[in-house]
Amino acid sequence: MSVATVSHVVNGSRRVSPEVKARVLKAIAALKYRRDGIARSLRMSQTRTIGLMISDISNPFFADFVRGIEDAVHARDPNYNLILCNSEEQEDKERRLFDVVLEKRVDGIVIVPAGGNRDYLNDLIGTGLPVVFADRFLPGLDADAVIVDNRDASFRLVTHLVRLGHRRIAALNAHLAATSIRERIEGYRDALEAAGIPFDERLVVTSRSRIEDAVVAGSEVLDLRPAPTAAFCTNNFMTLGLIRALSDRGLRCPEDMAVIGFDDFPWASTFRPRLTVVSQPSYALGQEAANLLFDRLLKKRTGPPVRLTLGTSLIIRESCGAHARVPA
Amino acid sequence: MSVATVSHVVNGSRRVSPEVKARVLKAIAALKYRRDGIARSLRMSQTRTIGLMISDISNPFFADFVRGIEDAVHARDPNYNLILCNSEEQEDKERRLFDVVLEKRVDGIVIVPAGGNRDYLNDLIGTGLPVVFADRFLPGLDADAVIVDNRDASFRLVTHLVRLGHRRIAALNAHLAATSIRERIEGYRDALEAAGIPFDERLVVTSRSRIEDAVVAGSEVLDLRPAPTAAFCTNNFMTLGLIRALSDRGLRCPEDMAVIGFDDFPWASTFRPRLTVVSQPSYALGQEAANLLFDRLLKKRTGPPVRLTLGTSLIIRESCGAHARVPA
DNA sequence: TTGTAAGCGTTATCAA
DNA sequence: TTGATAACGCTTACAA
Numbered sequence: 115m116s117v118a119t120v121s122h123v124v125n126g127s128r129r130v131s132p133e134v135k136a137r138v139l140k141a142i143a144a145l146k147y148r149r150d151g152i153a154r155s156l157r158m159s160q161t162r163t164i165g166l167m168i169s170d171i172s173n174p175f176f177a178d179f180v181r182g183i184e185d186a187v188h189a190r191d192p193n194y195n196l197i198l199c200n201s202e203e204q205e206d207k208e209r210r211l212f213d214v215v216l217e218k219r220v221d222g223i224v225i226v227p228a229g230g231n232r233d234y235l236n237d238l239i240g241t242g243l244p245v246v247f248a249d250r251f252l253p254g255l256d257a258d259a260v261i262v263d264n265r266d267a268s269f270r271l272v273t274h275l276v277r278l279g280h281r282r283i284a285a286l287n288a289h290l291a292a293t294s295i296r297e298r299i300e301g302y303r304d305a306l307e308a309a310g311i312p313f314d315e316r317l318v319v320t321s322r323s324r325i326e327d328a329v330v331a332g333s334e335v336l337d338l339r340p341a342p343t344a345a346f347c348t349n350n351f352m353t354l355g356l357i358r359a360l361s362d363r364g365l366r367c368p369e370d371m372a373v374i375g376f377d378d379f380p381w382a383s384t385f386r387p388r389l390t391v392v393s394q395p396s397y398a399l400g401q402e403a404a405n406l407l408f409d410r411l412l413k414k415r416t417g418p419p420v421r422l423t424l425g426t427s428l429i430i431r432e433s434c435g436a437h438a439r440v441p442a
Numbered sequence: 443m444s445v446a447t448v449s450h451v452v453n454g455s456r457r458v459s460p461e462v463k464a465r466v467l468k469a470i471a472a473l474k475y476r477r478d479g480i481a482r483s484l485r486m487s488q489t490r491t492i493g494l495m496i497s498d499i500s501n502p503f504f505a506d507f508v509r510g511i512e513d514a515v516h517a518r519d520p521n522y523n524l525i526l527c528n529s530e531e532q533e534d535k536e537r538r539l540f541d542v543v544l545e546k547r548v549d550g551i552v553i554v555p556a557g558g559n560r561d562y563l564n565d566l567i568g569t570g571l572p573v574v575f576a577d578r579f580l581p582g583l584d585a586d587a588v589i590v591d592n593r594d595a596s597f598r599l600v601t602h603l604v605r606l607g608h609r610r611i612a613a614l615n616a617h618l619a620a621t622s623i624r625e626r627i628e629g630y631r632d633a634l635e636a637a638g639i640p641f642d643e644r645l646v647v648t649s650r651s652r653i654e655d656a657v658v659a660g661s662e663v664l665d666l667r668p669a670p671t672a673a674f675c676t677n678n679f680m681t682l683g684l685i686r687a688l689s690d691r692g693l694r695c696p697e698d699m700a701v702i703g704f705d706d707f708p709w710a711s712t713f714r715p716r717l718t719v720v721s722q723p724s725y726a727l728g729q730e731a732a733n734l735l736f737d738r739l740l741k742k743r744t745g746p747p748v749r750l751t752l753g754t755s756l757i758i759r760e761s762c763g764a765h766a767r768v769p770a
Numbered sequence: 771t772t773g774t775a776a777g778c779g780t781t782a783t784c785a786a
Numbered sequence: 787t788t789g790a791t792a793a794c795g796c797t798t799a800c801a802a
Contacts, residue, residue, distance in 0.1 A: 151545035153795035172505040198526045217479040358712040384686040385713035444789045481779030
């Protein structure tokens, strides 16, 4: 029989007489034939593969996020796969990864942008390849995006601290080129301003976004004089670093310093200090990103870029010193 | 100029006169030409893509493991990418994922096997596709593997508990089809036996390998009568679940129950209770797996399967109740 | 109901 | 130093 016939029985794309079909199926089983997806992709110009550019899969925020994407993608079409890329927030690494993953002709790409590569990304979007920004976006780039209101979330979080009576509140600022962290610092400033507390630049300590660096930055926070009574951590590495710095000095949280952080952890409610945080819907961010991407992919939506903002939740536990109710 | 010429300047695969080369390069830039990796893969029967089957990327053990693979792969050849698959320990899901990822003609595959699909995997290995098992292996399957000595690690961990005087030691057993967990339980039995403590089946409580399930299993452990004074958790979900169960009841660790766990966490030394664990070299497991795979890929090694066993380390902190030295 | 053949964009062989 | 062309394995329009 002909290759066409085989193709049709494999894909069920046209009627094939039962006997021929049976023969084909038998041959397939006997030869352990497996359709060559590469040839298929070449012919159909569709790889059923999606690129995924995040900063670091060992950050639990991104691990959850990736699961959200994967689950949503499989819900739409189980034949799709994800190619994972960790930029580690480095523009040059991000770019090199883009180059290799684009050569593989992914059908679309979800990007948590490191912050640079603007022209590169602009060109990329210009090619018509479906692109969705997630968690952060680059102003001026015309692509779909799913984000959270970082400024508002931080405002609520820091305001909580203010209401507890804190006036000297340090900020541990992760050094990232993307917008999100800047917005968090703005939310911090807003909260101070709303409370009539003057913003003091010396209270914001900047660190590379890794635990080890955050530990030393946390230590700097503890050396500030007059000592702050509380600190706001702009992402989960900062939180981990600060708590470690406290712990290393034998200081206690919240007694010696109240701590609040951006981003939750799955175990944050069971280990001590129980962290008071604002939690991003990491899994849902992934799901929504995947859905935006698929809508573009299938041309179910063709208009101008959409920007989706998901809600955050303030989770008050104990590290802030509010011994109010402790949610699970 | 001809396609051949273009191909050769792109790949530097033969001498091209400077002027022609310049023209080609200019055209490439002008047209934003990007080589089609799919066509290339078809021609060269090589995709520069590696499949990766793990159980769940939100488990920090696997997140680290994946980073180890990625880093080692990029060290060997930065043009390679990883396709990530989360089997969630479900045989059928694992199999479906294999089917789609194999159709994409990955050059090799690193597998943390869920435990089933033996015949399927056997056939797969039979095709000659480079396969490396990691973290676990399936006895009888002839492929390279990187593992740790689970039995020995558990033995040392539980023995530590025994030396502290515990005689009634429960075990929280993650229900997984793979060998690793069984070996851990064996190590537990070995340690008991070596101490002359009779093994009591009622003290091993089995749970699905997810935090939520582990919480209820942990609760069952706490209901055991006479109450165990200590518990051994066979993986990090079990540990998390048990600590949560303790915390939910207002019980304290190690005062009310000593806890030891298999697998470390990056934050385990900074939050309380500080966990005493045996730590697997997750990152190194990934690296070694990637290197074994690449050696096969490049035919640098062609003999019989290799089995690599990496060392584990016992990290004594506080959850075991040994207020000895507390390592960072 | 089935078969033939073009064409997807490369690489590689062979010829010029 | 360069070019023409076959082949990779599939899908699909068209023919039988």
